[in-house]
Amino acid sequence: MSQQLAVGIDIGGTNTKFGIVDRRGNILCDGRMLTNKHEDVNCFLDELHQHMSVLIEQVGGSENIKGIGVGAPNGNFYNGNIEYAPNLRWKGVVPLASLLEKKFSLPTVLTNDANAAALGELIYGAARGMKDFIVITLGTGVGSGIVANGQLIYGHDGFAGELGHIIVIPGGRLHPGTGAHGSLEAYASATGVTNTAIEFLSTRPEVPSLMREHSKEEINSKLIYEAAMKGDPLAMEVYEYTGQILGAALANFVMFSSPEAIVLFGGLTQAGDVIMKPVREHMEKNLLPIFRNKVKLLFSELKESDAAILGASALAWEMKD
Amino acid sequence: MSQQLAVGIDIGGTNTKFGIVDRRGNILCDGRMLTNKHEDVNCFLDELHQHMSVLIEQVGGSENIKGIGVGAPNGNFYNGNIEYAPNLRWKGVVPLASLLEKKFSLPTVLTNDANAAALGELIYGAARGMKDFIVITLGTGVGSGIVANGQLIYGHDGFAGELGHIIVIPGGRLHPGTGAHGSLEAYASATGVTNTAIEFLSTRPEVPSLMREHSKEEINSKLIYEAAMKGDPLAMEVYEYTGQILGAALANFVMFSSPEAIVLFGGLTQAGDVIMKPVREHMEKNLLPIFRNKVKLLFSELKESDAAILGASALAWEMKD
Incomplete structure (x- = not known):
């Protein structure tokens, strides 16, 4: 009661x-x-x-x-x-x-926050009933929650699942928050996607784009998304590039914990097939044959705002009385 | 009885x-x-x-x-x-x-085989009593066994822990067995180390080396080890380079499952500090601050031949009667 x-x-x-x-x-x-x-x-x-x-x-x-x-x-x-x-x-x-x-x-x-999102997917979302899955949150940052043998992996110190900070391109793009070069978050976060667009606008002058009507300061992930939805060639290349890097990273994660599914969650997933297609292609391409065509690549079924709150609240239900 | x-x-x-x-x-x-x-x-x-x-x-x-x-x-x-x-x-x-x-x-x-080695470390070796650790086997191939929450991670299909096949240098050295470019195994296996030595002998003619007395076909991981133990400059550079790549890879693994320890096992570990020093340096360098100076980097305490047999036999003890 x-x-x-x-x-x-x-x-x-x-x-x-x-x-x-x-x-x-x-x-x-x-x-x-x-x-x-x-x-x-x-x-x-x-x-x-x-x-x-x-x-x-x-x-x-x-x-x-x-x-x-x-x-x-x-x-x-x-x-x-x-x-x-x-x-x-x-x-x-x-x-x-x-x-x-x-x-x-x-x-x-x-x-x-990403572990909480994973609990949300486990109890209410796309990973219901699964014992092995990974949730990747693609927002301001890139986070992850890893479930193996039916349990969240916290690691010995509680910090497991910082997949946004793994290095995917040694010596690559600087992440100003961490000082690392080439971490996944530097490419697949909202800021990362924005930086890719700004870079492509200057290095690929031959590719037409609606975004050229905007100043560099006005470019953000929402604008890129809207342009891509109109078929903007440069915005499509930004998603293709982001999907390539994210897909290759997911392949590495699969070879770590061999999940039944990877659930993608957050702003970037609004682009639907435009991001899912390159992610899937480059994930499969980078996998050993034994892992190919096995891993379900899913979008979260929960509303973005709900999932995080539900996942966090699930922690409270799990408290001992 | x-x-x-x-x-x-x-x-x-x-x-x-x-x-x-x-x-x-x-x-x-x-x-x-x-x-x-x-x-x-x-x-x-x-x-x-x-x-x-x-x-x-x-x-x-x-x-x-x-x-x-x-x-x-x-x-x-x-x-x-x-x-x-x-x-x-x-x-x-x-x-x-x-x-x-x-x-x-x-x-x-x-x-x-690497999961079996991990069971051996868990029951008889360097990881006794640990709930979160990773064993990396550095032999003909590079394998791994991952323990989290006190359990081996098998993944949904039984194939978790193929860390030797994760891509550490996108577009890097070809692995003839898998067709992948830049996988950890292409650098940190016995064959990988041999290929690095052969490459360095031709690309670094200014570095003196005992190995120059041998034909390309004679170069193998044993010869490189023996040269390094005599302080051979080129052999030392081979270990430094191998340690750099392996250390950076370990940093990525730490950000995945945040283990209490990583246990290194197999041929490459014979070189002791010559390999451990660069591995440790480059692991720490690539970690987020929250993970630094926390992870124990250990050599296996078991004799190489014993560990694998003991680990495999442990599977039999775990069978139901």
Whole structure:
């Protein structure tokens, strides 16, 4: 009767989304705020508390809530800290779970945002019933949640599944947040795709493009997507190139954990076949024969905003009473 | 009382090693034969049966033996097949476990040779008590066994852990066995190291080397090792280069499953610090800060011949009665 609700909070590089979820996975109410508005995490928590208090009142008060689950970049399941997240303004180690526990007087569990998304896919989404799969989140950053033998892989320190930071092109494009050269995130994130478009606009002057009507500062992933949907040749080349790099990276991941499926999630997947086709082609091309034509390449079945909140809330259901 | 013994068989790209092991991990008797002498797997099994029969007699007959565990390249735990192993002469799908069962009238379980090595490290070796680690086998080929949450990762089809075939340098050196360009195995296997030496001997004529007294055909990993132990500058550069590529690859693996340790095993590890130093340096350099100075980089504590047999035999102990 009581405690039939859980709070799910998803902290992204751009937005923080939060909602209150029932045991069936219905999101009763939700909201969002900008993550990087506040340099001080306490100011962020104050604003989050303001928003959440309204929602908690709506559902009858915090006595109905079992706990808070949080998905956050570089979130550590074991200690509840966000540690050295390259896409957040809060530097170093931020003990977010314990700060939230104090602020809300509710038990709080935290994990990697992509691990939370993987839990969402496992319980409500495209990976229902699977024991081995990988979720790749393609947003401001590139994250991953890896399930093997039916369990999330956290690793010995809670940080497993940082596939966005693996090096796919040694000596390649600089990732300003990490200083690494050639990491997957430098190509397959929203920023990465934007940088590819800016690069192609200058290095491929012979390819016509609607994007040439815009200044360099105006180019972003939304504009590239809209251009590609109109058949823009340069935007199509941007997706082809992104798909080539992502597909080759997925092949490497398959040879690691041999998943039944890879679930792609986030902004880039809006392009549908335009991104899926090159990803699939280059994944298959880079696989050993034993792995070919076996791995299901799927788009998430969950609404983007819902999946992260549902996944985060699933952490709260898994808490011991 | 009865069935206190298990057979462990390790099928490598060059040698097949076999032994009879007691429950404490003592190898009571063992032997070896060439793997690729016979193009027909049945002739291989005939010869193996001849050798093994002598050993089985020595320990009092097959009624004392619980079963056979086999480690083999591309060995599939779920169905007992060797499937499309690039380093073996038997092509396609070879139902090795069922063939062995018929030949020896003993229950047989088979897995990837590197997974067997990982079981050996887990039960008897450097990874005792660890829940998250990776074993990398550096021999004729490069294999891997991945343990996460205390369990071997087999993947949905039994083929997880083919880290030797992940692409570390896109468009890099051709692997003649797989047709892939730039896979880890093309650089860090015995053949890979040999090819690097042959390449360096021709492209770096200014670097002095004892190896210049030998013809190209005489260069092999043993010769390179012996030269490096004498401080040979070119041989040292070969190890430095190999360590750079292997270290960068290990960094990617760490960002996948965040293991407590990586255990290196096989021929290349004989070089000790000469290989470990560059591996460690380039692994750390390529890691996100959150992963740095955390991962134990270890050499296997088991004798090379023992580890594979022990690991394979451990599969037999895990069989249901």
